[in-house]
Amino acid sequence: MCTVGRFPGHCGVIDDLYGTPSMVYPGGPLSVLSVDLLQSKTGRNRTEHHTDRYQSDDLIVRRGQSFEIEIELSRAFKPNTDQLQLLLNLGSVPLSRGTFVSVPLVSGFQGNYWEAKIILQANNMITLSVISPSNALIGQYELQIKTGGSIFKTESDIILLFNPWCPDDAVFLGNEDERKEYVLNDMGTIYMGNPYQIEERMWIFGQFNEGILAACLFLLKKSQAPASGWGDPVNITRVVSAIVNCNDDEGVLIGNWSGMYADGTSPSAWNSSVDILMQYHDKKVPVKYGQCWVFSGITTTVLRCLGIPTRSVTNFSSAHDTDNSLTTDVYVDENMRPIKSLSTDSIWNFHVWNDCWMARPDLPSGMGGWQAVDATPQETSQGTFRCGPAPLSAIREGLVYVKYDAAFIFAEVNSDRIYWQKKPDGTFTQISCEKNVVGQKISTKAVGCYRREDITHLYKHPEGSEAERTAVKTASRYGSRPNTYSCDVDKDVTLNIEINKKELQIGQNAQLTIILKNRSLERRSIVLYCQVAVMYYTGVQKSIVQRDEISLSLRPNEERKLDHPLLYEKYKDQLVDQAALMLTATGQVTETKQVLATQFNFRLRTPGFIITPLGDAVLGRELAVKITFKNPLQQVLKNTVFIITGLGLLNTTRVSYGEIGSLMTINLTVKFKPTLPGSRKLLVSMDCQQLAKVHGVTDILVQ
Template sequence: MAWLKRARKTMNEEKIKKEEEEREKDVEIIPENEPIEVIHVKWVDLHIPANTKDHHTNRYYVTDKNRNKGKLELVVRRGQEFKMTILFDRPYDKNNDDIKLVFEIGLKGSLTKETLAMLELEDKQAENTDDWNARVLGQKGNEVELMILTPNDCIIGEWTFDVITQFVDNKDVVNQICYEYPENINIILNPWCKDDTCYMEKEEDRNEYVLNDDGYVFQGSAGQIYTKPWHFGQYDKDILDISLRLLRVGFGGNITNKMADPVMISRTIAMVVNACDEDEGVLVGNWSGDYEGGRTPSSWSGSAKILQKFLKDKQSVKYGQCWVFSAVTVAVCRALGMPCRSVTNFGSAHDTDGSVTIDWLYEKNEHGKLEKKSGGDSIWNFHVWNECWFERPDLPPGYGGWQVIDATPQERSEGVFTCGPASVTAIKKGELSMPYDAAFVFAEVNADIKKFEVLGGYQFDPLGEITDRVGKKISTKKIRSGNDGEGASLRNLFDPDRNREDVTCNYKFPEGSKEERKAVENAVKHAQFSYGDYVAPPKDLEVKLTDIDRVMIGEDLTVEVIVKNISESKERRTISVLTVEIYCCTYTGEPVGEAIKFDEHIGIELNYNECSRKLQSWGSNRL
């Protein structure tokens, strides 16, 4: 600490060498005019093996002496005591020796900004975990054992640690001797501490969402889900250091008390994992199919390698798509102690205009037939984001727990490419005025599709709506499933339900229920844009195609056509021709190439409320 340091006494080289050997390169800054009886620190033992075991941080590379052959660093969770032993050059006398422990984060600590803590040695344990505390556990000769408590809302990051001895010299000037511990003390979030807003009650949840460094991401479609094993690697070499650096970068290089708040920490992580803003982000997104200059997103299977490459090359890594962004986010969050999991939404909507609906626009061609226009809104086969667990002091009671964040760059939020945290509870209820980005996430899981004919002059004629296509089989990894330290078996990979937990009910009420429709109505009230008051056209026929998700390459395309007469006039209807257009699309819903169109004569007659099912097949040679 620069403001505490004083000039070192003039010593000969032999004495300097001897003292440095005794203190194992620890630093003590000694002023002039020092009385002989002043107490000195010879060394400090942070009991790294024991402390990290108690704090569930013993697997980090910097704490593991079996992997790290260099200097070990202490990693502790805030709101929980850790042990320290200080060896002095004589017995410590609490009545005469003025000792202070100083913890600091950043270039210049401040008591008011909570980036500096100066602790006196206490005789009793703190009554709560709200503040710093240093209590004497015991004393034996020149050694003093201490228990250090960090606050439950401490700024997370790399803290420095000094021991200050204060005395009055023979000129009645107050002086200080500063012993500088040579390594950082890394303080992270604590889901084991009841007073930390990241607290998780169940041990099995903490084991899965904080400690587990292996898992899965889910891909495919609602009808055909694929499992991809993934190594998050939050304990691997440099990952903690990279994660803390990213956090500092996300806050503009400044140490701020926002780095104590999981709400702001998670939002910042979602921003710095992508490289869209001027923030030196980790991953460059690419959905073009041309991955020259980097690796295809599908070739990655671990987060640690991506983060290590980011550190080594000192530039953003190419390339990622949603599941890669999500998996890297898991690694960073878990490294910092935040409970986090990867979540896949099948049939995921992307609302680009803030309407909280997916708007399909049609125009009549020269033959008077309606043709769909290419527009901004889309529905992806799947999209992968993250959930983090913490309380929301900034929201009314009841909206804590799982919070959505999304590092995949889609839309800007408050000027930058980030998303969340959005309360999953708020999303389910359609209460979208709560920060952050709840409306965007609601549309992803529960938007209605609305069809309009473009009439010109900003006039739109409603054509119909689909209310049950978006948000299917929202999935995350089951607790203790699959490759929990043992690797994933082929059986697990091709039987996703063995390791998949369906969390759709967390995001929405049962499709079509009164509660689900009310949530949609609540959501639309918060829309930033609308094509006007939507008045549904008269109902006539309901046509559904099913089982199209399970077609394999080279097979015939066979679908079940379900037609129901729902005409408001209750008159008989004759369906003579079924027109089907087939598009080849990327998983983001973008069409590739021209549509293949079929007009099939099916000849169905239906009375009111009558339903007909018919299998219709197109040979693979025609596709």
């Protein structure tokens, strides 16, 4: 077989990269006739490396673990006289620092290096066992085999991934059930809503789908991060958190919180990372549109695909600290009414980011394990919209100076909400503090089942404990106002707000309850100002829909519950994506001048789909499924589009339905042929300007 060479008429007689003519060996110069990378999905390489589920025909292996290849030579290999080397090239300019690797042939593996050894020889066939170091660069390697007489280039490449099964890999995860969940599970749950109304959202990560691995490797190249850094999971997660958003580098997804999505897809309509990554890889332009859970879902897909244990995490009542004060600040005027223009900090109803598992040799001992990473573009880190990885152990203790971005994430989960009142001279004074509002019910999908796991304890000590208060005070010393922090205010009147979860349905009146309690032995007179505002789930106010002023007197030790209704007519034309609202109540106790202040986020529930399979599901046989939906609004829904998808059931299908009348119930039937057996999930969502966040899921057992 003729191989690449520089000398006409001398095919197969180039014995090094510079083209030095080889000597004539007995039996002719040794050359490679063919190479079998043994890349079959059912073969030993792929199964032992836990890469058999990737829908790709490439050899996909994990670093720090041996794999085998078979080589057909022009004659029998002579160990004492013949030379054979594997040459691996990574990246656009493979030169050094691991991007160009010369793999020597050895008699036995000797250390944490690239090495190859012959494990079987029969006539002119040899089988090599090849091993990479546990810190090798991950990515797509071009393979050449150099013999004394030629260089042979293989038709397909070798893709090397991180290895959570290898004890020496920085991403090693010792628990097999956790590896199955955080690396191999291609379905998951993302949590949304607020601490009182938690909603589960099924998400297809789809890291093994055809084309997804290629798309993830494309992201690494698109990031323009040097390939020499691709062996460090800290660097890779930092790169991915930047390239998943489009703010600096024309990355994957455009964030949009405006409520206007006519030229793209509504964030709430996505069910899967697969469609987004495939579209981006195909068209090479950012996809429209996403919000935090979409950014997180994509990040989970990419990092699991590359081999880094990753999970999507939801923080309810998540603070956004814009001035590095490490507090969430609310400003009110002399009459206790909120000053919107000054209250730039916000508390998101929920925010979704990621945890990634890795060692942190760049930090002091004890900082390894789960690291917080956030791809949603909120603030810049070293000039780029990215966030993390930040050790959860550092966040928990208030060590906000630890790399990377621990201060921002600490503020998201454990800052205090401080109220500041404007004085006649224009300055502000602290009047109230809420210690337990931010960072509630931090949630992720449990290992091995579709149950919510509360991981708040990994991010913060128990609320109100001495350790938690110490962490807050430690963090505040590194904030922009280290000398003004104080959160010790005595109160003998308490103010709380409650909701009846079952009553808060979109299209109906909402009932809230304001609870005031006088804990003193004297009468207390109170003036309370209340306003209800429609909110973006990011905590940004859209519009005020109701204002009230309440005056009352409380007897000693009296508790009073005040009904506070919100009529449908007041909010019906104002709601945005998550149907989120906020009741702000501020006031003062006349006798003691005690300030009362609280903010309460709530949302109106949207209906889901009723999904009914019409018959048994059989592999390869057409199955019909009925989808039922009732419009809960007293208005027509226009330009509705149903999005249906399911791993092993059907590729994402968009069905344009058009108008759905006021309070109307519709039925839609879809048909498809299941492509994979076993328990599958069918996901349905709706893209509609008038009504967002409508989705449903059902289990389908394919025989």
